[in-house]
Amino acid sequence: MAEPDDFVVTPYEVRGKIDYTRLREQFGTEEVTAQVLARIHHLAGGELHPLLARGIYYSHRDLVALLDGYANGRPFFLYSGRGPSGPLHTSHLVPFDLCVWFQRRLGIPMYIQITDDEKFWAKGGLTREETAQWGLENLYDILALGFDPKRTHVFFDSRSISALYPLAIRVARKITFSNVKAVFGFTPSTNIGLVFYTALQSVPCFWPSWAEGRAVPCLVPCGIDQDPHFRLTRDIAEGLGYPKPALLHSQMVPGLLGEGVMSTTGGRTDDALYLNDPPAVVERKLRAAFTGGRATVEEQRRLGATPEICSIWALWRTRFAESEAKFQEITRTCRSGELLCGDCKGELIERVHKFYEQHAAARDRVKSWAESTIVTSAPKPI
Numbered sequence: 469m470a471e472p473d474d475f476v477v478t479p480y481e482v483r484g485k486i487d488y489t490r491l492r493e494q495f496g497t498e499e500v501t502a503q504v505l506a507r508i509h510h511l512a513g514g515e516l517h518p519l520l521a522r523g524i525y526y527s528h529r530d531l532v533a534l535l536d537g538y539a540n541g542r543p544f545f546l547y548s549g550r551g552p553s554g555p556l557h558t559s560h561l562v563p564f565d566l567c568v569w570f571q572r573r574l575g576i577p578m579y580i581q582i583t584d585d586e587k588f589w590a591k592g593g594l595t596r597e598e599t600a601q602w603g604l605e606n607l608y609d610i611l612a613l614g615f616d617p618k619r620t621h622v623f624f625d626s627r628s629i630s631a632l633y634p635l636a637i638r639v640a641r642k643i644t645f646s647n648v649k650a651v652f653g654f655t656p657s658t659n660i661g662l663v664f665y666t667a668l669q670s671v672p673c674f675w676p677s678w679a680e681g682r683a684v685p686c687l688v689p690c691g692i693d694q695d696p697h698f699r700l701t702r703d704i705a706e707g708l709g710y711p712k713p714a715l716l717h718s719q720m721v722p723g724l725l726g727e728g729v730m731s732t733t734g735g736r737t738d739d740a741l742y743l744n745d746p747p748a749v750v751e752r753k754l755r756a757a758f759t760g761g762r763a764t765v766e767e768q769r770r771l772g773a774t775p776e777i778c779s780i781w782a783l784w785r786t787r788f789a790e791s792e793a794k795f796q797e798i799t800r801t802c803r804s805g806e807l808l809c810g811d812c813k814g815e816l817i818e819r820v821h822k823f824y825e826q827h828a829a830a831r832d833r834v835k836s837w838a839e840s841t842i843v844t845s846a847p848k849p850i
């Protein structure tokens with residue numbers, strides 16, 4: 469059981485210094501081993517996404533069975549989502565970067581859920597107009613990462629409810645109040661929107677099976693904080709006659725200020741790089757970011773720095789070092805003292821500016837087709 473000064477990881481609260489091995493044991497999930505990675509590498513045609521190669525995706529449920537199925541001619545679909553409580557920051561891209569890669573390598577469908585309802589229920593300070601508006605803004609950012617317009621489908625909760633509801637009715641009957649109370653820590657003052665909400669997060673796992681009238685396997689790449697929702701989904705799947713979704717869990721990216729971890733719902737704005745930060749703000753935040761460096765240049769040259777605790781290294785690791793060679797070089801020269809924090813930050817700032825520029829152009833381009841990905845009708849009335 470968690471101790472008072474320990475870490476807490478639920479969909480609605482991430483706090484403390486997370487011990488990821490212990491978290492995996494507490495949740496009872498499986499480890500992403502070298503053998504699992506070798507399987508993915510093989511199925512993806514001899515390539516491994518950096519988020520997999522660098523251990524950010526470190527935990528799973530039933531991934532091996534899903535890969536076996538794929539190898540035997542049973543393709544799966546991808547599902548992930550976003551609760552639109554504000555602008556995206558770079559760590560919110562972790563699930564979607566991996567999904568784009570899987571979609572490109574395997575040519576499989578992607579389902580994205582935008583939970584404007586959930587964030588309205590969970591966050592006291594936001595209006596309905598705001599969560600809906602952020603939902604659309606976030607969707608543009610997500611699609612701009614390179615999703616295939618023909619194979620990408622979006623459940624924008626408030627607008628897709630008639631497509632989701634026939635299945636949500638069935639899902640909700642299987643989940644009791646004592647289940648959600650135990651899993652999410654709800655109290656008598658939790659609003660009933662949130663009590664119902666988890667049913668809606670389950671629905672996309674089953675939706676293609678329902679639509680196609682056959683068992684279609686599902687893979688959900690997500691932050692490990694989302695696992696509690698999918699434990700419920702998996703518990704009810706068989707009773708509804710659908711396959712249990714497989715899960716692939718990532719670690720949470722540490723904030724720029726370095727203490728503890730950043731919650732998925734945001735927090736202090738200097739703790740993260742928002743995709744709508746102007747270049748000068750990006751530069752200011754990165755210059756002020758916490759590193760694993762030493763007090764003086766002399767000491768750093770002599771003793772080297774500590775990448776594992778550095779928020780700048782975390783950014784290289786999760787997104788900005790595209791090649792393994794680049795990532796290894798940064799890690800090695802950081803540790804040896806050859807690379808100084810100021811230079812490392814300067815190089816990252818350049819890299820981030822370049823990405824923001826490309827991203828802004830891609831984001832403009834998706835606007836013409838984003839609406840067409842939103843699913844608004846059910847495949848059948850009942």
Ligand code: TRP
Pocket residue numbers: 479547548549550551552581582583586669688689690691694732
């Ligand atoms: N609940 C998630 C959030 O707050 C949003 C979400 C919906 C999601 N469906 C998902 C996340 C599936 C991961 C996978 O951000």
